[in-house]
Amino acid sequence: MKNKFIPGLILSALLSVMFFTNAKAQAEQKTLVVGDKMPSFTLTDQSGKAFNSADYVGKHYLVIYFYPKDESMVCTKEACQFRDSFDDFTKAGAKVIGINGGTVASHKSFAEHYKLPFTLLSDPDNKVYHLFGVKNKMFMTGRETFVIDLHGKVVFAYEAMMQGKKHADDALAFIKAHK
Secondary structure: OHHHHHHHHHHHHHHHHHHHHHHHHHHHOOOOOOOOEOOOOEEEEOOOOEEEHHHOOOOOEEEEEEOOOOOOHHHHHHHHHHHHOHHHHHHOOEEEEEEEOOOHHHHHHHHHHHOOOOEEEEOOOOHHHHHHOOOOEOOEOOOEEEEEOOOOEEEEEEEOOOOHHHHHHHHHHHHHHHO
């Protein structure tokens, strides 16, 4: 009878070690804050083209938002709010960029489904998530928005897991107030 429980105990122990190791690594990871320089990165967009962040610094404000998953409820509301405010972001001189670990194909489908007019970048290994210090929440990648000024500095940062729509609203309000 005791032997039946041993595999379950071993699995539980391994999962616990993995969870606490990840939690410790995240606690040591520094989140970008206002005043920090944005790290340079290159990722693939929903059209399969390389997007190099350095190509846009100095030309546009960058509104970079990290979201957990294409087609999920809060992420869809967030993306649609960025879509609905897209003209206002453009008029304010900002380029909107969404990033998550989804595939290029998933991003393409998501963008087509909701007619998203902005760039979605695939970060399959969450390397850019880690560069920005975005922390996981409840076993999902986090939801954070950063506004980068023309000098490549973070001038606004917002984190709220369940208020997807507010990310677009607050980023746009910030840009309009500081232009």
